């Protein structure tokens with residue numbers, strides 16, 4: 272009787288603790304979004320998102336930060352495609368051509384886990400060193416290279432997780448019918464594609480908010496980039512600059528943060544939607 | 555098909571030990587034995603699916619039409635696996651529609667290219683496994699919506715559709731009700747005219763009903779093999795006797 276009672280108490284206490292943790296997460300999210308939306312909506316204007324900074328913007332506050340929005344997209348979108356082109360083959364090689372427990376899979380997994388853990392500032396510094404050696408300026412291209420490197424381990428990691436949802440039996444079933452590895456891959460691809468798209472979108476969301484990677488490599492500019500070799504502004508770096516200037520521009524920073532948050536929210540929700548919409552056929 | 559001195563080790567565990575069996579042509583061979591004795595592993599060797607098991611090492615020979623299957627090159631493996639169909643123990647539909655599941659094998663092997671021809675083939679095999687009436691109007695639905703037993707029959711139809719010479723069925727009726735089991739049993743009896751069937755079953759009554767030839771495996775060794783009636787009614791080995799008496803008492 273006594274033991275049952277203490278079990279019951281433990282059960283209750285644990286449940287309350289877990290609930291509290293859940294609410295903590297909710298309140299984080301709510302307070303971040305609340306702050307950014309309230310302050311951001313107060314400062315944002317059409318001019319800000321549709322114009323590049325005026326000539327003396329820091330005196331007259333004219334123009335906006337279209338340069339940073341365009342710059343961020345110009346860096347991140349090509350990176351996402353490049354990173355997917357590298358990550359998807361790696362994921363398939365690790366999970367299908369080699370079976371999961373193979374030594375090379377193990378080594379690859381270790382490698383991407385280490386890469387995943389390396390902070391983006393280190394990627395940035397590394398890329399910058401290489402750029403100096405080859406005589407390249409900070410540019411859109413430099414940003415793309417670093418962001419691609421940053422996204423590859425993220426995508427491989429999620430792709431690897433997603434591949435675990437493919438049962439060995441499914442692979443065996445295709446082989447038993449006489450399918451080649453490539454044909455089997457195509458079957459498995461249907462199963463993992465929605466997950467991979469979601470993973471790519473989430474990696475995109477992470478990468479677009481990363482300031483450290485693009486700090487040395489993409490540079491900064493008040494005008495729109497017109498070629499890959501032009502330096503460009505990016506949203507996170509712009510926010511960083513506005514906040515850390517001797518005379519800070521909190522309005523601009525909040526407006527840019529709002530834009531960034533909205534982009535990330537859209538990417539996350541799109542990811543959810545893809546998963547929900549296209550996994551019906553799957554196991 | 556003849557298995558000679560087949561040994562399989564997985565991560566230095568001996569799973570099959572010097573297995574030698576000759577599977578008679580156009581007959582049903584039942585492989586029976588306690589859980590974990592290596593029945594599924596044996597079947598996986600017969601169509602080389604074992605290649606995909608990490609750490610598996612094979613020795614011995616599996617002769618089919620004078621060719622050693624274990625020495626077949628990757629390029630030969632494709633046709634070989636088509637000819638030796640394996641119906642897995644755990645059915646796993648491919649992530650596509652019911653129709654496409656059955657048609658998939660034909661498509662990759664370029665069989666029955668015409669659209670209506672393919673539709674006929676799919677219908678034929680779904681009828682044979684007794685699934686047609688249940689899925690006639692939902693062929694476009696994802697196969698994963700089918701129940702376990704329906705999936706099992708679908709996997710059987712899928713294997714039959716590529717017209718194999720051998721059918722390896724690993725507990726093909728384990729998730730089926732008595733009536734559906736009977737349909738599959740009858741199908742096997744009918745199919746043995748054209749195919750050689752090797753099936754694993756835990757239902758000894760079923761083995762008794764349809765088997766022509768029986769193999770009793772125990773801890774990776776062939777304990778007894780021969781004419782089914784002989785093995786079941788009149789086992790020579792103590793182990794076989796014990797196993798069978800457990801089942802029939």
Ligand SMILES: Nc1ncnc2c1ncn2[C@@H]1O[C@H](COP(=O)(O)OP(=O)(O)OP(=O)(O)O)[C@@H](O)[C@H]1O
Nearest residue numbers: 564569588589590591592593594595596607608643
């Ligand atoms: N991939 C694997 N890695 C390691 N051991 C394995 C693997 N597959 C099978 N085994 C081992 O091989 C032995 C035989 O397994 P198998 O699946 O062939 O048994 P079975 O006779 O089909 O049993 P059941 O009647 O339960 O299906 C078991 O001891 C199992 O643990």
Ligand SMILES: [Mg+2]
Nearest residue numbers: 593594643724
């Ligand atoms: Mg088995």
